[in-house]
Amino acid sequence: MIVFDTQKYAVILAKHMEKKVPTIKEIAKKLNISVSTVSRALHNHPSIGLRTKMQVQKLAAEMNYEPNQTAIQFKQGKTFTLGLILPNLREEFFSTAISGVEDTAFKNNYNVLIGQSHDELQREERIVETMRKHRVDGVLASISKQTKSIEHFEQLDKYNIPVVFFDRVPDVPNIHSVWCSLYYSTIDAVEFLFRKGHQRVGYIQGPLSLNIKNERLEGYYAAHKNKKLPVQESLIATTDLSKESTEQAIEKLLSLKNKPTAILAFNDNVALDTIQYVRSKKLKINKDISVVSYANWPITSYLDFPPIASVEQFPYEQGSRATELLFKLLNTKSPEGSLPYENIVLKSELIVR
Amino acid sequence: MIVFDTQKYAVILAKHMEKKVPTIKEIAKKLNISVSTVSRALHNHPSIGLRTKMQVQKLAAEMNYEPNQTAIQFKQGKTFTLGLILPNLREEFFSTAISGVEDTAFKNNYNVLIGQSHDELQREERIVETMRKHRVDGVLASISKQTKSIEHFEQLDKYNIPVVFFDRVPDVPNIHSVWCSLYYSTIDAVEFLFRKGHQRVGYIQGPLSLNIKNERLEGYYAAHKNKKLPVQESLIATTDLSKESTEQAIEKLLSLKNKPTAILAFNDNVALDTIQYVRSKKLKINKDISVVSYANWPITSYLDFPPIASVEQFPYEQGSRATELLFKLLNTKSPEGSLPYENIVLKSELIVR
DNA sequence: AACAATCATGCAATCGTTTGCCCGGGTTCT
DNA sequence: AGAACCCGGGCAAACGATTGCATGATTGTT
Numbered sequence A, B: 001m002i003v004f005d006t007q008k009y010a011v012i013l014a015k016h017m018e019k020k021v022p023t024i025k026e027i028a029k030k031l032n033i034s035v036s037t038v039s040r041a042l043h044n045h046p047s048i049g050l051r052t053k054m055q056v057q058k059l060a061a062e063m064n065y066e067p068n069q070t071a072i073q074f075k076q077g078k079t080f081t082l083g084l085i086l087p088n089l090r091e092e093f094f095s096t097a098i099s100g101v102e103d104t105a106f107k108n109n110y111n112v113l114i115g116q117s118h119d120e121l122q123r124e125e126r127i128v129e130t131m132r133k134h135r136v137d138g139v140l141a142s143i144s145k146q147t148k149s150i151e152h153f154e155q156l157d158k159y160n161i162p163v164v165f166f167d168r169v170p171d172v173p174n175i176h177s178v179w180c181s182l183y184y185s186t187i188d189a190v191e192f193l194f195r196k197g198h199q200r201v202g203y204i205q206g207p208l209s210l211n212i213k214n215e216r217l218e219g220y221y222a223a224h225k226n227k228k229l230p231v232q233e234s235l236i237a238t239t240d241l242s243k244e245s246t247e248q249a250i251e252k253l254l255s256l257k258n259k260p261t262a263i264l265a266f267n268d269n270v271a272l273d274t275i276q277y278v279r280s281k282k283l284k285i286n287k288d289i290s291v292v293s294y295a296n297w298p299i300t301s302y303l304d305f306p307p308i309a310s311v312e313q314f315p316y317e318q319g320s321r322a323t324e325l326l327f328k329l330l331n332t333k334s335p336e337g338s339l340p341y342e343n344i345v346l347k348s349e350l351i352v353r
Numbered sequence C: 001a002a003c004a005a006t007c008a009t010g011c012a013a014t015c016g017t018t019t020g021c022c023c024g025g026g027t028t029c030t
Numbered sequence D: 001a002g003a004a005c006c007c008g009g010g011c012a013a014a015c016g017a018t019t020g021c022a023t024g025a026t027t028g029t030t
Helices: A024-031 A035-042 A050-062 A069-076 A092-107 A121-133 A151-158 A183-195 A215-226 A243-254 A268-280 A298-302 A315-330 B024-031 B035-042 B050-062 B069-076 B092-107 B121-133 B151-158 B183-195 B215-226 B243-254 B268-280 B298-302 B315-330
Strands: A003-009 A081-086 A111-116 A138-141 A163-166 A176-181 A201-205 A236-238 A262-265 A290-294 A309-312 A341-347 A349-352 B003-009 B081-086 B111-116 B138-141 B163-166 B176-181 B201-205 B236-238 B262-265 B290-294 B309-312 B341-347 B349-352
Touching: A024 A035, A024 A050, A035 A050, A069 B069, A081 A092, A081 A121, A092 A111, A092 A315, A092 B111, A111 A121, A111 B092, A111 B111, A121 A151, A138 A151, A138 A315, A151 A163, A163 A315, A176 A183, A176 A315, A183 A201, A183 A215, A183 A262, A183 A290, A183 A309, A183 A349, A201 A215, A201 A243, A236 A243, A243 A268, A262 A268, A268 A290, A268 A298, A268 B298, A298 B268, A315 A341, B024 B035, B024 B050, B035 B050, B081 B092, B081 B121, B092 B111, B092 B315, B111 B121, B121 B151, B138 B151, B138 B315, B151 B163, B163 B315, B176 B183, B176 B315, B183 B201, B183 B215, B183 B262, B183 B290, B183 B309, B183 B349, B201 B215, B201 B243, B236 B243, B243 B268, B262 B268, B268 B290, B268 B298, B315 B341
Parallel strands: A081 A111, A081 A138, A138 A163, A163 A176, A176 A341, A201 A236, A201 A262, A262 A290, A290 A309, B081 B111, B081 B138, B138 B163, B163 B176, B176 B341, B201 B236, B201 B262, B262 B290, B290 B309
Antiparallel strands: A003 B341, A309 A349, A341 B003, B309 B349
């Protein structure tokens, strides 16, 4: 890519006035009262007389006074900013979760600083450090694929910065978290396939690092158990989520004597690769193989052969609930130790197309 | 959605020590020197003796001293934060652009505050105000569909907060901007269709508010002119980007006596709706109708009938170039008025599948 | 040896806001 | 009438870092 044209317009500005923003001091001077009185008047402090209060507020409005946030932040030792750490923004799941966080934060007059780990541990560590240096008041995080330990998050403890994990939650005790349980909806999904007449349902699972709670697999087993069917281990394959790895996984399933007639895919992305690959092998989707998955991407409505069902995990709600929990932690000044660790579990939902 | 399980683990913490973050003062006290000496030593100020400098830096490292950003921000009157205003994060275009902004900002030790307008003017105004109140040092913006005037951005001028628009750039003079020209790639696109043998190429344009520079249309005309073909106005339809509106637009094109055999769609989203609708009318994509579009979504590779070509607009580069321009503005203390308005135009590129 | 120049460091103000404490004048109570 | 109290408001410290200016100590110059 090349810049092929750079237009520059030279323009004479109306002598930029270096506008000075009004401060509490100036209000005080103009009214011949002290800054503390002004400050209290603006905060409706009871010990300020009504007349003074009115005068101050009137003048402040006239002067377009706005409190200097940086000064307040400094004085209060708070930044009114939350850090939000995500694997990426490109997955619609996360960009939707952001809206949940943002809306909740806004309501509380907080700002949100977003960092993308790009699923790399090193970047995640750097982001945590940056957020710490910038003294965010709290952190929300969905961990990267590579994250095994959470030492880098634990250091935040020393600075009294609470952390709430959501969606991709590390498998360690003593954390605050919000996630969406996939157990029951997986049972729903598999039973849905059973009802459709499928006897052999394959499962393509994701990398173990993302599979910590492994509710998909547990649900998969539970559904079989409910139906008194044995689980054939050979029907379970693994992908690292790359296209190639997914194809190998399907290849493994398709090469069985007893091929599955349905596949439960780790997420919609895996489902798409699965469907594409299955079709490239001249098999018919929904006839030879049906696919059910997780995520419920809107885009799948444009496909000729979308997954016939997908599990919705409510990213917006996860984001907002996690943020609410974080605020709860922030607003409890933890007199003796912090609040008990809280783990909020939401229900997911099988959406049949 | 219901919370169906809230586990609470009561845990006795190791008597949270209310760790106090070390300050410059404490370093000074421990070494029995003044804070100013410490400050200068940490900044390698030449007037500090080598021995003292070493001592200070050593102790600072041992104590894990980190300068209090909020204090610095306050003192310097700078927040080292950029505001980034986008229509939404769900479009991959924007979430990719963010990475460009983020990476560039990080390199300069800046943070990025993101706000989504959700294509609503009112939200956009509120975000601008919030960012102003939080004293961001500069703003990057891609305007909402509803934004006709930029008064709310102009108010930032009074606070000496520079603004750089990118991608969705308002059509007014005297702004800084970065965008990706679609003129030549549109010519490429139409000529590509001509070479494929298409004589009648329809064009579905977007709402006028997003069509300010209208380079697509100009390119469309130019390609016809190059080929010495007249443009039939009836081949141009308009959509407000909603599915319904797009379908009406196609309906209009398909009802012509002289149907187009190819359609240039405003973006990939319109293209998808177009393809879906055309197929629902039992017409064959790539036989009866071919579609070319803008955006080059990765997801289209999963479609049976994707657009046969799409124009890439390099969101990452737009984001990083816009951020670089903004830094240029920030680093010029504008002694007499600001820098001349700069408009950087990048080249787009037709990607043939 | 006296004085200047240089070097190393300290003092104190400053940024804008908040907040604990104090004070003067008026009212009320005994 | 003296003590206790309340009301309205001011004083000044504090938050942490930066920086112009002053000061003291050392060295160099003649």
